[in-house]
Amino acid sequence: QVQLQESGPGLVKPSETLSLTCAVSGYSITSDYYWGWTRQPPGKGLQWIGSIYHTGNTDYNPSLKGRVTMSIDTSKNQFSLRLTSVTAADTAVYRCARRGFNYGYLDYWGQGILVTVSS
């Protein structure tokens, strides 16, 4: 069974960098899928942040204006998200997910981690 689990700080100060990791179990991260991140502000809808392939190929949402970087560690079967210069508007539940290679539906999701941006 594919399982994803996010980890990282739940509180980040404004202007600092949000860093999260998604550990994947039950499936090799080097297989033919992309691995992605979404976020959901409290009480609001879903936003796609971006995705990464095990080769390091990435695709980011341009609305995040160059603040996003994703990386992948195949030896640990995990991938990571960095979001710089955060503001209160970045407060959200962040979830990682498995994204199809040719068809990008998200079929396995982590439970999510609430990250609050506040001083």
Place this chain on the structure above:
Amino acid sequence: EIVLTQSPGTLSLSPGERATLSCRASQSVSSWHLAWYQQKPGQAPRLLIYGASNRATGIPDRFSGSGSGTDFTLTISRLEPEDFAVFYCQQYGSSPDTFGQGTKVEIK
């Protein structure tokens, strides 16, 4: 980017009734590139439908998807108590992936 507009915002129905949810795209989306998700409070979204009409693994056949071009529909033939939730459509054919704003199906 492709904007997805879902309607209605809220649907108030009773168990056993039929639910029809709409997702309209700002430009044409290939049927291969449209998915639907269900999200319950405090939970991650669950994939229901991919490729506009294909049920994901383990999804009951009371859930069905249809549509093409700019208009897509999710139908729940007979609502069960566990079906009440928020539903999102997603297009993944044009980067960036985008989601609709959601339709809440609530118990009347």
